[in-house]
Amino acid sequence: MTDTRSNTIYSFPLEPRTLTIGRDPTCHIRLKGVGVSKIHALLRMDEKETIIEDAGDTSGILINGLPAGRAPLSTGSLLTIGVNCLTVTIADGILTLAHLGEPRPAEAVLEPAPSGIITIGRDSSNRMHLMHPLVSRFHATVQKTGENSYVIRDLRSTNGTFVNGKRVRRSQLIDGDIVHVGPYRFYCDKGTFQQARDFNRIKLDAFNLTVVKSGRALLDDVSISIAPGEFVAVLGPSGAGKTTLAHALMGLLPLREGTILYNGLPLKTFFPAFTSAFGFVTQGNLLRSELTVRETFYEQSLLRLPKDGIAAEHHERIKEVMELLDLLSIAGCRIGTLSGGEAKRVHFGIELLSSPTVIFFDEPFAGLDPGLIQKFMTLFRTICDKGHTLLLTTHTLEHINSCDRILFMNKGKLAFSGSPSEIMRRYDITSLSEVYEKERLKPHAHKPASEGRPNAENPSQRLPRRFYRPQRISFFLQLRLLVFRYFKISFRDSKNLLLMFLQAPLIAFMLMVTFSPGMIFFPVAFYFCLSTATVWMGGMNSIREIAREWKVIDREFRIGVSPIVYTASKIVVFSTIAVLQALVFGLCLRLFFSGFVLSFSIMLLLSTACCTGTILGLCISVFSKNVNMAISWLPIIFIPQIFFSGILMPFDEMSGLGRIVSHLTITRPVFSMFKKTCLLNQSPLHCPEWFALLFLSAGLILLMVLGIKFRRFAAE
Numbered sequence: 001m002t003d004t005r006s007n008t009i010y011s012f013p014l015e016p017r018t019l020t021i022g023r024d025p026t027c028h029i030r031l032k033g034v035g036v037s038k039i040h041a042l043l044r045m046d047e048k049e050t051i052i053e054d055a056g057d058t059s060g061i062l063i064n065g066l067p068a069g070r071a072p073l074s075t076g077s078l079l080t081i082g083v084n085c086l087t088v089t090i091a092d093g094i095l096t097l098a099h100l101g102e103p104r105p106a107e108a109v110l111e112p113a114p115s116g117i118i119t120i121g122r123d124s125s126n127r128m129h130l131m132h133p134l135v136s137r138f139h140a141t142v143q144k145t146g147e148n149s150y151v152i153r154d155l156r157s158t159n160g161t162f163v164n165g166k167r168v169r170r171s172q173l174i175d176g177d178i179v180h181v182g183p184y185r186f187y188c189d190k191g192t193f194q195q196a197r198d199f200n201r202i203k204l205d206a207f208n209l210t211v212v213k214s215g216r217a218l219l220d221d222v223s224i225s226i227a228p229g230e231f232v233a234v235l236g237p238s239g240a241g242k243t244t245l246a247h248a249l250m251g252l253l254p255l256r257e258g259t260i261l262y263n264g265l266p267l268k269t270f271f272p273a274f275t276s277a278f279g280f281v282t283q284g285n286l287l288r289s290e291l292t293v294r295e296t297f298y299e300q301s302l303l304r305l306p307k308d309g310i311a312a313e314h315h316e317r318i319k320e321v322m323e324l325l326d327l328l329s330i331a332g333c334r335i336g337t338l339s340g341g342e343a344k345r346v347h348f349g350i351e352l353l354s355s356p357t358v359i360f361f362d363e364p365f366a367g368l369d370p371g372l373i374q375k376f377m378t379l380f381r382t383i384c385d386k387g388h389t390l391l392l393t394t395h396t397l398e399h400i401n402s403c404d405r406i407l408f409m410n411k412g413k414l415a416f417s418g419s420p421s422e423i424m425r426r427y428d429i430t431s432l433s434e435v436y437e438k439e440r441l442k443p444h445a446h447k448p449a450s451e452g453r454p455n456a457e458n459p460s461q462r463l464p465r466r467f468y469r470p471q472r473i474s475f476f477l478q479l480r481l482l483v484f485r486y487f488k489i490s491f492r493d494s495k496n497l498l499l500m501f502l503q504a505p506l507i508a509f510m511l512m513v514t515f516s517p518g519m520i521f522f523p524v525a526f527y528f529c530l531s532t533a534t535v536w537m538g539g540m541n542s543i544r545e546i547a548r549e550w551k552v553i554d555r556e557f558r559i560g561v562s563p564i565v566y567t568a569s570k571i572v573v574f575s576t577i578a579v580l581q582a583l584v585f586g587l588c589l590r591l592f593f594s595g596f597v598l599s600f601s602i603m604l605l606l607s608t609a610c611c612t613g614t615i616l617g618l619c620i621s622v623f624s625k626n627v628n629m630a631i632s633w634l635p636i637i638f639i640p641q642i643f644f645s646g647i648l649m650p651f652d653e654m655s656g657l658g659r660i661v662s663h664l665t666i667t668r669p670v671f672s673m674f675k676k677t678c679l680l681n682q683s684p685l686h687c688p689e690w691f692a693l694l695f696l697s698a699g700l701i702l703l704m705v706l707g708i709k710f711r712r713f714a715a716e
Contacts, residue, residue: 008099012045014090019043021081022055023176029097032190035082035264036176043073043095050095052079060259060266067207067259067266082176083189118142118193120181121155122306128195133317133354134159134182134276136306142173148191149174157181158306165270178265180273183357185263201228201387202262202277202357209248209258218244220412222258226391226405231384233400234393236409237436242393245409246360249391250278262358275558279356283363285347286552289336290492291485293327293346294318296335300350302481304559307473321349325379334492341372352383359383361392370398377402397432410439475565482561482569490573500541504581507533508588520595527674528647530589531667534606535641537581538613539620539634542574546621546708547630553708563708567701570618578610585610601677601684609670612697616666619700622707641667669693 010029012019019028022040031040041061044051053070054061062080063071073079073095077088085100120128121139130139136157143151150173154161162180163171173179173193179186185196204226211219219241226232234242247253249260251271260267262274287296301314322328325345335343344364351359361380365373377399384390384404392403400406401420408416408423416423420432427435473481491497511533515526546553557563586606590598620637624630642648644662651659662668669689676682 010086010097010099012095014045014047014050014093014095016046019045020055031081031084032175035178036084037082040081045095047093050090060269067261116144130182130184132182132184133305135184137308139181142186142193144193145172150188150193152179158308159276160272162270162273165265165273167272178270180270183277183355196263202274202389203228203264204249204358204389205261205264206249207259207261209245209260210256211244211248211253212256217412219248222409222412222414224407224414224417226389228389229384229387230389230404231380231402232389232391232405232407233403234391234407234409235395235397235400235432235435236415237440238395240409241412242409243362244412245407246280246362246391246393250280250360251275276354277357279351279354279359280555281348281351281359281361281364282551282555283366284551285335285343286555287335287343287347288485288489288552290334290489292332292334293322293338294331295488296346297322297331297350297353299481299485301353302473302477303556303561304350304354307477317353321352324352324382325349340367341375344368344372344376356388358389358391361390361394363393363395365394365396373398400432408435408439415439473560475562478562478565479568479572482565483572486569486573487576490577500537500577501581501584503537503540504585505588507537508585508592511589512592515593517593518595519593522593522595522678524675524679525647527678528645528671530606531609531645531671531674532642534582534585534609535613535616535666535670536638537585538574538578538610538615539617539638541577541581542570542614542617543621543630543634544627545570545574546618547624548627550625550711564705567618567704567708571615571701574614574618575611578614579607582606582610604684605670605673605677608693609666612666612670612693615697615700615704619704619707622704622711641665644668645671647671663692664696666693666696669696 012028020039020042021027021029021031022038023030023032023036024038027039029043037055039055041055042053044053050073051070052061052063052068052073054068060067060069062068063073064078065080073088073090075088075090079086079088079097086097087100089096089098118128119126119138119141120130120135121137122130122132122135123137126138136155136159138155139157140155140161141153143153145151151170152161152163152168152173153170154168159182160167162168163173164178165180173188175188175190177188179188183202187194187196204224206225207223209219209222210217222241222245234245236242244253248255248258251260251267262270262277265274267274291299297318298314301309301318305314305317319328322331325348327342327345327349330338330342335346338346348364365376368376373396380390380392381402403420405418406416406420406423407414416426416435418426423432423435424430427438429435429438511526511529514529515522519526553561553566556566583603583606586598586603589596616637620633621630624633640661644654644658644665645667646662649658651662654662669692672689673684673687676687677684
């Protein structure tokens with residue numbers, strides 16, 4: 001049967017059989033156009049009922065505008081498959097589907113150059129010139145290869161080219177395929193390659209969102225619809241589900257059930273393509289107080305913007321954002337010296353660098369005075385007027401009229417959705433604060449009927465749990481950026497740096513009090529003290545370092561920072577500090593003990609012990625949720641370094657388990673090398689203990705990387 005789009009009618013007798021729907025020529029009901037899969041859906045028919053079932057396609061099926069995985073059809077139902085709308089009639093033993101045509105507006109058809117190729121990118125020389133921070137200079141090419149087919153090639157772009165939600169290097173395009181380049185969407189339809197005329201704006205629809213944790217429903221059957229460019233405030237008491245809703249809409253939480261659509265496309269399928277369109281500003285300022293505003297913006301631009309951007313482009317984009325947020329006058333100030341409002345603007349600004357289409361704010365007004373809140377609400381209104389969609393979770397009621405819509409959450413349910421004026425009429429109140437009291441007195445919050453209630457959710461609609469992460473800059477450029485950053489942070493934190501370097505003279509002084517300063521020959525206990533002291537110093541330097549910045553790490557992993565690079569940068573910076581600390585320790589020992597000779601061999605062993613202690617401290621920090629937990633682990637991990645080093649009990653007199661544990665301690669090989677070097681006059685370079693020490697260090701580094709990756713995936 002031919003498909004004329006406007007008057008096609010499909011009729012089938014109601015008898016037990018299964019019909020296929022899709023664009024494949026073998027389908028009983030053949031549909032064309034954007035969003036139609038090869039085998040899209042199944043119609044299971046008999047005399048009693050007709051069931052339509054999603055066949056695991058790309059864009060799903062809608063019944064009466066609501067998503068459905070499997071649902072019965074009845075007379076009057078409106079069935080949407082891709083761009084096709086069909087009305088359902090069941091009468092006199094006949095099932096009839098009548099085609100209503102395409103519901104979406106006409107698109108912009110892109111004509112190839114004389115060479116037959118459409119080039120896409122940020123550079124003005126491209127056939128398709130897309131000026132957006134997420135688009136690479138030369139992003140992709142599209143070449144027509146047949147009457148109704150194209151081939152798209154990604155030009156090693158930073159943020160990727162996506163076909164039907166999957167990143168591709170090269171892909172054949174046919175009718176119905178959907179292409180994403182940054183925030184822009186393109187379609188193959190009727191043998192043409194077209195750009196969607198939605199001005200890169202996003203309409204967000206969510207149906208029946210349910211999130212359950214530890215048996216408690218954090219979200220309970222929530223359905224909302226947010227128009228492009230809408231400013232939405234999510235209100236409600238503490239624990240009402242405001243932040244959970246924002247996280248669910250971003251795909252940060254697994255859903256028990258529910259469907260999320262961005263511009264009609266299911267987030268479960270197109271998740272990687274939409275990830276770069278999200279901006280998320282947390283309640284706390286994830287900023288490093290030791291860096292200046294300009295340094296913060298520049299390093300974040302390197303991490304967030306395409307790797308082919310030149311320095312002038314980065315500075316221009318930074319200037320645009322800083323002008324918008326009125327930050328130019330404080331560009332040279334350190335973050336730690338800023339007021340609360342200024343720090344909030346910087347935090348907001350780094351999310352704006354990549355110009356996200358949808359921005360989520362989680363309680364951004366905590367600790368701000370009403371005057372600053374008014375300025376922020378005016379700023380947010382300006383951002384939305386430029387086409388960005390903004391969802392704000394807040395307890396603040398000042399200047400709420402700047403919002404287009406209010407969502408009021410209570411006990412995980414959506415109690416109200418409407419404009420600020422509508423909520424006053426709905427609850428018959430004169431002050432918005434009265435809503436909290438009225439909702440508190442209700443036994444159960446209810447969801448307004450206008451939000452709708454779709455059919456039961458198919459488990460396949462649950463969201464994936466991982467973000468797509470672009471590799472914006474190379475491994476070595478990331479490493480250089482992070483190493484320079486942490487050196488700046490470490491050396492600008494003068495108080496902490498002073499405390500670290502005071503450890504060495506204090507420990508050396510205590511050794512002088514314990515052992516005679518005039519000693520010429522030192523006992524084995526002296527070298528044991530050197531071994532444990534240097535391992536301890538290295539560990540103390542680094543044990544808090546990762547545990548104190550997990551939220552910052554989680555954010556930067558989402559924008560493309562490699563866990564391996566992050567781990568390597570910490571090791572490089574704190575190993576350098578450990579070597580300097582070992583040098584100070586050696587010089588103090590030479591000063592306090594007349595018979596102590598600071599030779600190359602001694603310096604090598606002191607530095608090695610301090611560096612391996614640093615790696616051990618970082619490893620403990622990785623497996624600690626916070627600084628307090630890391631400090632609690634300190635004695636549990638470091639006391640065995642004393643017990644099983646061989647000084648308290650010879651190895652051959654230890655229990656079998658004790659000998660095994662001793663091989664897992666750092667002090668055993670370090671102490672052994674000190675004895676051989678200082679008491680037996682052997683060269684430390686010829687000691688076999690190096691292999692054990694390298695093996696232990698490699699194992700700790702591997703544990704660090706795995707621990708960071710495990711935490712990252714668990715958090716998602």
